[in-house]
Amino acid sequence: MITLLKNGRIYDPAHHKNGVVEDIYIRDGRITGKPAASEKIGQTFDLSGKVVMAGAIDMHSHIGGGKVNIARMMLPEYQQKQAQEIKGLSEPEAHICTPHCSHHATPTATDTGFRYIEMGYTAAFEPAISPVNARQAHLEMGDTPMIDKGGYAMLGNDDYFLRMLAAKKDQKAINDYVAWILHATQAIGIKVVNPGGINAFKFNQRRLDLDENNVHYQVSPREILQTLSRAVHELGIAKPLHVHCNNLGAAGNFATTLDTMSASSGLPMHLTHIQFHSYGTEGDKKFSSAAAQIAEALNKNKHITADVGQILFGQTVTASGDSMMQHLNARHANPKKSVIMDIECDAGCGVLPFKYRDQNYVNALQWAIGLELFLSVEDPWRIFLTTDHPNGAPFTSYPHLIRLLMDKTFRNDAFSKLNLDAQAMSNLTSLDREYSLYEIAIMTRAGAGKLIGLNDRGHLGAGAAADITVYTDQPDREAMFAKPDYVFKNGELVVKNGSVVKVVWGVTHTAKPAFDMGVEKDLKDYFDRYQTMQLDNFKISDDEIASDGHGQVVVHHNSKE
Amino acid sequence: MNNPNHNATLLNATCPACGLLCDDVKLGTSPALTLQNGCTKGIAFFEQAYKSPVQASPMLHGKPADLDSAIHAAAEILSRSKRPLFAGLGTEVLGMRSISSLAKRTDATLDHLHSNATVHNTRTMQHGGWLTTTLAEVKNRADVILAIGTGITDSHPRFFEKLVWNADNLFDKPTPEVIFLGAQNPGTQSLGAQDNPDHTATAPDGTEPTIIPAAITQLPEIINALNALLNGKKPAAGHIAGIATNTLAALADKLKAAKYAVIVWSASALKYPHAELTIQSITQLVNKLNESSRAAGLPLNSGDGDTSVNNVSTWLSGYPTRNRFNHGVPEYDTYHYSTEKQLQECDALLWVSTFNPHLPPETKAPVIVIGHPGTSLGATPDVFIPAGIPGVDHAGQMFRMDSSITLPLKKLRDSSLPSLSEVLGKIEALLPAGVKA
Numbered sequence: 001m002i003t004l005l006k007n008g009r010i011y012d013p014a015h016h017k018n019g020v021v022e023d024i025y026i027r028d029g030r031i032t033g034k035p036a037a038s039e040k041i042g043q044t045f046d047l048s049g050k051v052v053m054a055g056a057i058d059m060h061s062h063i064g065g066g067k068v069n070i071a072r073m074m075l076p077e078y079q080q081k082q083a084q085e086i087k088g089l090s091e092p093e094a095h096i097c098t099p100h101c102s103h104h105a106t107p108t109a110t111d112t113g114f115r116y117i118e119m120g121y122t123a124a125f126e127p128a129i130s131p132v133n134a135r136q137a138h139l140e141m142g143d144t145p146m147i148d149k150g151g152y153a154m155l156g157n158d159d160y161f162l163r164m165l166a167a168k169k170d171q172k173a174i175n176d177y178v179a180w181i182l183h184a185t186q187a188i189g190i191k192v193v194n195p196g197g198i199n200a201f202k203f204n205q206r207r208l209d210l211d212e213n214n215v216h217y218q219v220s221p222r223e224i225l226q227t228l229s230r231a232v233h234e235l236g237i238a239k240p241l242h243v244h245c246n247n248l249g250a251a252g253n254f255a256t257t258l259d260t261m262s263a264s265s266g267l268p269m270h271l272t273h274i275q276f277h278s279y280g281t282e283g284d285k286k287f288s289s290a291a292a293q294i295a296e297a298l299n300k301n302k303h304i305t306a307d308v309g310q311i312l313f314g315q316t317v318t319a320s321g322d323s324m325m326q327h328l329n330a331r332h333a334n335p336k337k338s339v340i341m342d343i344e345c346d347a348g349c350g351v352l353p354f355k356y357r358d359q360n361y362v363n364a365l366q367w368a369i370g371l372e373l374f375l376s377v378e379d380p381w382r383i384f385l386t387t388d389h390p391n392g393a394p395f396t397s398y399p400h401l402i403r404l405l406m407d408k409t410f411r412n413d414a415f416s417k418l419n420l421d422a423q424a425m426s427n428l429t430s431l432d433r434e435y436s437l438y439e440i441a442i443m444t445r446a447g448a449g450k451l452i453g454l455n456d457r458g459h460l461g462a463g464a465a466a467d468i469t470v471y472t473d474q475p476d477r478e479a480m481f482a483k484p485d486y487v488f489k490n491g492e493l494v495v496k497n498g499s500v501v502k503v504v505w506g507v508t509h510t511a512k513p514a515f516d517m518g519v520e521k522d523l524k525d526y527f528d529r530y531q532t533m534q535l536d537n538f539k540i541s542d543d544e545i546a547s548d549g550h551g552q553v554v555v556h557h558n559s560k561e
Numbered sequence: 562m563n564n565p566n567h568n569a570t571l572l573n574a575t576c577p578a579c580g581l582l583c584d585d586v587k588l589g590t591s592p593a594l595t596l597q598n599g600c601t602k603g604i605a606f607f608e609q610a611y612k613s614p615v616q617a618s619p620m621l622h623g624k625p626a627d628l629d630s631a632i633h634a635a636a637e638i639l640s641r642s643k644r645p646l647f648a649g650l651g652t653e654v655l656g657m658r659s660i661s662s663l664a665k666r667t668d669a670t671l672d673h674l675h676s677n678a679t680v681h682n683t684r685t686m687q688h689g690g691w692l693t694t695t696l697a698e699v700k701n702r703a704d705v706i707l708a709i710g711t712g713i714t715d716s717h718p719r720f721f722e723k724l725v726w727n728a729d730n731l732f733d734k735p736t737p738e739v740i741f742l743g744a745q746n747p748g749t750q751s752l753g754a755q756d757n758p759d760h761t762a763t764a765p766d767g768t769e770p771t772i773i774p775a776a777i778t779q780l781p782e783i784i785n786a787l788n789a790l791l792n793g794k795k796p797a798a799g800h801i802a803g804i805a806t807n808t809l810a811a812l813a814d815k816l817k818a819a820k821y822a823v824i825v826w827s828a829s830a831l832k833y834p835h836a837e838l839t840i841q842s843i844t845q846l847v848n849k850l851n852e853s854s855r856a857a858g859l860p861l862n863s864g865d866g867d868t869s870v871n872n873v874s875t876w877l878s879g880y881p882t883r884n885r886f887n888h889g890v891p892e893y894d895t896y897h898y899s900t901e902k903q904l905q906e907c908d909a910l911l912w913v914s915t916f917n918p919h920l921p922p923e924t925k926a927p928v929i930v931i932g933h934p935g936t937s938l939g940a941t942p943d944v945f946i947p948a949g950i951p952g953v954d955h956a957g958q959m960f961r962m963d964s965s966i967t968l969p970l971k972k973l974r975d976s977s978l979p980s981l982s983e984v985l986g987k988i989e990a991l992l993p994a995g996v997k998a
Contacts (some may be wrong), residue, residue, distance in 0.1 A: 073875045076893045109876045135967040140876045204855045337690035344697040529729040532696040534584045
């Protein structure tokens with residue numbers, strides 16, 4: 001059957017289409033060229049005047065795995081309060097929420113899928129899968145309906161890798177291990193969190209700078225970043241190394257962030273939730289915005305991409321692999337509780353609830369820093385729209401964030417209500433930029449799809465999966481992006497007027513570069529001697545992901561051109 | 562148990578008998594049942610499993626019935642019920658997915674059979690949080706292990722063999738010093754590594770553990786004293802709960818001097834009201850130690866898939882057990898939704914116990930039992946459906962005690978027993994559309 005989407009205004013940056021009126025044809029779940037006149041059109045949607053984009057892709061959102069579930073488990077009172085508030089909520093809540101938004105930082109797996117698709121998002125990527133915990137992450141994502149999923153496996157704090165690095169194993173051996181991890185964990189990218197720092201915390205180090213050595217292994221974060229970014233590059237994985245820099249959240253950390261940009265010697269790297277890494281030490285409170293310096297460096301360093309990790313005000317929870325910095329920040333938890341874990345000679349985690357308040361100097365400035373970054377980074381192909389869900393704010397606040405980017409008056413009004421000291425320390429109102437629909441489509445679709453290497457997603461060209469979102473053009477961009485008219489997933493109409501009309505199950509996107517299976521010889525010995533599970537059970541099979549009848553593994557081949 | 566080396570074919574198994582979830586177990590079944598890398602609990606589990614039939618008839622009111630009739634009868638009971646209680650919940654991940662789905666459909670209350678212990682841990686975590694570790698960290702980093710109120714080996718028999726006396730570790734650390742505080746029966750379990758039933762927490766090199774005897778009910782006082790000592794306070798009393806203050810001071814110093822101290826406790830051992838306050842005190846010890854050195858807690862689980870059930874329940878409903886669905890909306894209450902309380906309220910009981918033949922509690926409400934094929938029922942339930950044993954009759958996924966690791970359970974034998982998921986899926990399919998939704 002052929003479905004025709006007629007006369008929509010197409011925003012498809014991958015094909016340089018900026019609001020042109022065109023028809024889209026869908027056949028067997030994919031976008032296809034105009035069929036022969038003899039072929040029958042099964043159904044037609046008249047999209048005259050409507051805005052049409054590919055389904056949005058969240059390239060960084062904590063949607064599954066141990067620390068997400070810990071966050072759910074440790075905050076029953078928050079969920080109960082939310083449930084009460086939703087009942088009486090008909091108007092968008094002043095700061096953040098949309099009528100659909102429970103503003104829920106810890107949605108269940110089911111709700112995660114529903115809330116995403118209701119906003120026109122058709123894929124989300126869990127950015128912090130610790131390899132030993134990958135099975136749980138996939139089980140949770142397997143219970144997440146409506147959207148496609150995928151994840152980045154964390155390396156760089158695992159003792160196996162650090163031993164290799166300390167022993168000066170050659171790059172090929174490292175590459176084989178990295179590729180093996182991608183296969184074993186069913187991931188599409190590699191992430192490093194506080195390179196070397198999570199491991200150093202287990203040796204009682206409390207901070208680790210870029211050129212400071214892990215006391216046990218005597219290797220530095222810079223060496224870890226060099227080696228891993230090279231491995232990712234040489235393996236031909238599309239997704240650049242995903243880097244959560246050292247010194248998250250610390251005043252003055254912008255210097256570390258600037259230095260980190262040079263650590264890959266020009267190879268691609270993605271710096272994630274960069275807002276949390278753009279802090280200076282100026283002013284009476286020794287906490288200031290370094291967004292200008294970071295944006296300038298991003299504009300100059302074309303090999304670096306970044307997502308923002310915008311904060312928005314309200315109650316949320318921060319769930320991070322960065323046990324070192326989360327332990328340090330636990331005193332700021334609100335309500336005051338924290339779960340910190342050392343995990344299996346592999347990783348760590350730290351989960352603390354957080355309440356961002358607009359009258360708090362630091363929080364207000366964090367809000368402004370994020371927006372300063374969005375508005376000062378020139379190339380929308382290299383900056384991505386995230387709240388680091390749930391760390392900066394729940395993903396359900398994206399429509400609000402989009403309005404802040406597209407509507408200067410709305411933004412400046414919000415700014416004028418912030419803590420006055422914070423206002424004095426930000427140049428936000430001098431930034432006149434307003435994002436266009438085309439730029440939003442780049443950040444949330446074309447750019448994200450390209451960055452991750454999803455060749456058939458994030459665009460509307462022939463052959464692409466028919467993940468399509470249709471909006472009514474409205475001056476209130478928050479209302480517009482909160483409630484699409486239609487969302488199509490693989491060509492099927494799944495959302496109508498912001499509500500799910502059909503439940504579907506997405507796939508799991510992975511990358512599986514070739515490697516030398518000989519790597520398992522040493523790994524087997526390592527597992528037998530030091531780990532507490534068998535090597536074979538560490539690996540997740542395709543069948544495990546498909547076994548419930550919903551899931552399916554899709555492998556993306558992204559050999560370098 | 563015979564010498565396993567005589568067996569021609571050995572099956573790789575993951576043993577669900579305790580939270581260590583050992584996956585280095587090799588099972589021989591011919592001519593007799595043998596277990597490599599087994600332990601007392603593992604042997605008992607597999608012996609019980611293999612004694613149980615691979616074909617067992619469902620029962621309706623005590624009379625044999627075919628599976629379809631039993632499933633119809635169960636669906637009938639649940640469709641009539643307004644407040645069903647799903648209890649026991651001895652299952653793994655895939656089974657719990659099905660339970661959760663059926664519970665949402667029927668507005669059921671959910672409680673695991675070990676919740677009495679487990680909720681002390683979850684409430685502690687929800688109140689102030691904690692800093693914890695996992696098994697491989699213990700194996701490679703721990704230099705001091707303090708076990709509070711538990712001998713560990715009764716519930717987790719291979720703990721010392723696998724994680725404490727391991728010859729290899731990543732950082733050339735010494736064998737950890739082990740201290741039992743108020744432990745019941747420290748080391749009375751035969752561990753196999755050293756055939757000395759009186760001193761089985763004795764390391765292979767002969768090192769004895771330190772044992773500080775105390776009554777379980779005195780632990781709150783003792784742990785508070787330890788907290789005071791760690792905070793630099795010197796209690797005036799010479800003895801605290803019968804223990805010389807000097808002994809406790811020495812223990813505090815030992816913990817402070819450790820590079821990576823691990824404090825182990827078992828919520829199921831703390832059988833007194835408000836035990837979560839004791840666990841909070843333990844987590845405070847850990848927090849205090851981490852101000853200057855490294856230390857971590859390690860809560861032992863209680864078994865029957867408790868860790869799996871609570872994790873799955875949390876990602877599907879937002880809450881661990883004790884929770885319920887009310888008009889499809891999940892609700893959470895660790896006090897009111899206990900099996901004990903709900904037995905008085907419920908109008909149907911679904912009892913699930915697939916790892917062990919645990920019996921359902923008594924109730925006047927209609928009872929459906931889906932359980933271990935070796936279950937010998939005392940009172941006759943309305944419906945009994947023998948189900949496959951996860952990790953023996955069918956594959957599965959199970960969380961280890963430390964939650965971070967999930968391992969595949971393997972199918973070890975041909976069996977015609979249906980899995981819990983199959984049974985519940987069929988029951989759910991028979992429910993009237995939109996029931997109570």
